[in-house]
Amino acid sequence: MRKFIFRSPSRYIQGAGVINDLAKETEMIGQSPLLIADEVVWRITQESIDSSFLNSKSDYHYEQFNGEASRKEIDRLANAGKEKHADLVIGVGGGKTLDTAKTIADELNIPVVIVPTTASTDAPTSALSVIYSDNGVFEGYKFYDKNPELVLIDSQVVINAPIRLFASGICDAMATLVEVKATIRSNGNAMAGGKPTLAAQAIAEMAEKTLFKHRIGAYKSAKEGIVTPEVEAIVEANTLLSGLGFENGGLAGAHAIHNGFTALQGEIHKLTHGEKVAYGTLVQLVLEGKPEKEITKYVDFYNSINMPTTLKSMHLENVSYEDLLEVGKLATAEGETMENLDREITSEQVANAILAVDALSK
Numbered sequence: 001m002r003k004f005i006f007r008s009p010s011r012y013i014q015g016a017g018v019i020n021d022l023a024k025e026t027e028m029i030g031q032s033p034l035l036i037a038d039e040v041v042w043r044i045t046q047e048s049i050d051s052s053f054l055n056s057k058s059d060y061h062y063e064q065f066n067g068e069a070s071r072k073e074i075d076r077l078a079n080a081g082k083e084k085h086a087d088l089v090i091g092v093g094g095g096k097t098l099d100t101a102k103t104i105a106d107e108l109n110i111p112v113v114i115v116p117t118t119a120s121t122d123a124p125t126s127a128l129s130v131i132y133s134d135n136g137v138f139e140g141y142k143f144y145d146k147n148p149e150l151v152l153i154d155s156q157v158v159i160n161a162p163i164r165l166f167a168s169g170i171c172d173a174m175a176t177l178v179e180v181k182a183t184i185r186s187n188g189n190a191m192a193g194g195k196p197t198l199a200a201q202a203i204a205e206m207a208e209k210t211l212f213k214h215r216i217g218a219y220k221s222a223k224e225g226i227v228t229p230e231v232e233a234i235v236e237a238n239t240l241l242s243g244l245g246f247e248n249g250g251l252a253g254a255h256a257i258h259n260g261f262t263a264l265q266g267e268i269h270k271l272t273h274g275e276k277v278a279y280g281t282l283v284q285l286v287l288e289g290k291p292e293k294e295i296t297k298y299v300d301f302y303n304s305i306n307m308p309t310t311l312k313s314m315h316l317e318n319v320s321y322e323d324l325l326e327v328g329k330l331a332t333a334e335g336e337t338m339e340n341l342d343r344e345i346t347s348e349q350v351a352n353a354i355l356a357v358d359a360l361s362k
């Protein structure tokens with residue numbers, strides 16, 4: 001049976017200063033939330049969050065997230081939630097905090113509200129997390145029954161984070177249409193478990209269009225900490241369009257190659273998700289046999305926002321061919337989303353395409 005599936009958070013709220021409405025926007029979901037954030041994020045956000053709860057009928061219980069999404073840490077936080085009879089989890093912060101919040105909510109069977117403090121990945125809106133080993137090697141995806149009940153993203157907060165994270169989110173969003181197109185072409189399934197709907201396709205197209213049009217203006221303003229309509233457009237592209245697009249439209253080569261890169265040791269681990277996805281997107285375009293002219297359009301795009309397009313900028317200038325085969329092996333492993341690009345791609349083809357991207361970009 002051919003099944004089309006679309007899923008999403010119930011609500012999405014974006015804007016400069018919306019964090020001040022956190023209590024108002026969550027009190028209809030739960031009155032005794034367990035709120036988790038790491039120390040750094042909490043220092044930045046506590047004042048706004050406290051004042052938002054001042055005249056609210058709900059009262060949160062704060063637990064500091066220690067930075068690692070380990071089993072022990074998840075159990076500790078889930079137990080704290082149980083003890084306090086939490087009826088909602090609010091995760092405030094970056095990827096690991098948000099993934100942990102989703103896991104706790106899933107285990108306690110209560111809703112989750114996601115408050116991203118960067119616009120650096122497509123993860124916030126989705127009902128899934130990525131699982132890595134203790135050494136940071138990709139292991140698989142963990143799927144939840146429900147999407148977040150609410151995603152609330154304060155545009156001012158996210159552009160106060162380092163500009164590199166904002167640019168990384170642009171790269172993650174840029175992969176969306178490239179991967180959705182591949183998924184449709186191969187008759188593959190999206191992460192939501194079904195065929196991509198027309199809605200998912202339209203969302204992915206809008207993501208790419210918005211990024212091409214507004215990234216440079218937004219990048220310049222965001223660097224100065226100024227929220228403009230272009231910044232808002234990019235925050236939405238990075239978070240909502242990218243998130244709905246990949247979950248409902250499918251992942252393919254770009255993310256599989258990103259995951260493959262986690263097999264390597266060394267400096268590459270310092271790169272962000274989006275930086276590795278940028279290079280992975282170029283590799284996918286090479287594997288698809290796209291003409292140089294088209295690939296150059298993407299290379300210029302990444303260069304314009306200081307994102308990596310060469311092996312040197314990936315800290316891989318001394319990488320061996322054997323290591324690239326390891327990347328290829330992980331990227332083409334059973335169950336990887338590479339199958340949405342082409343089931344027959346080999347480790348050698350991936351290794352060669354990684355080298356070809358470097359040659360093209362230089």
Ligand SMILES: [Zn+2]
Pocket residue numbers: 121122123172255273277
């Ligand atoms: Zn991503």
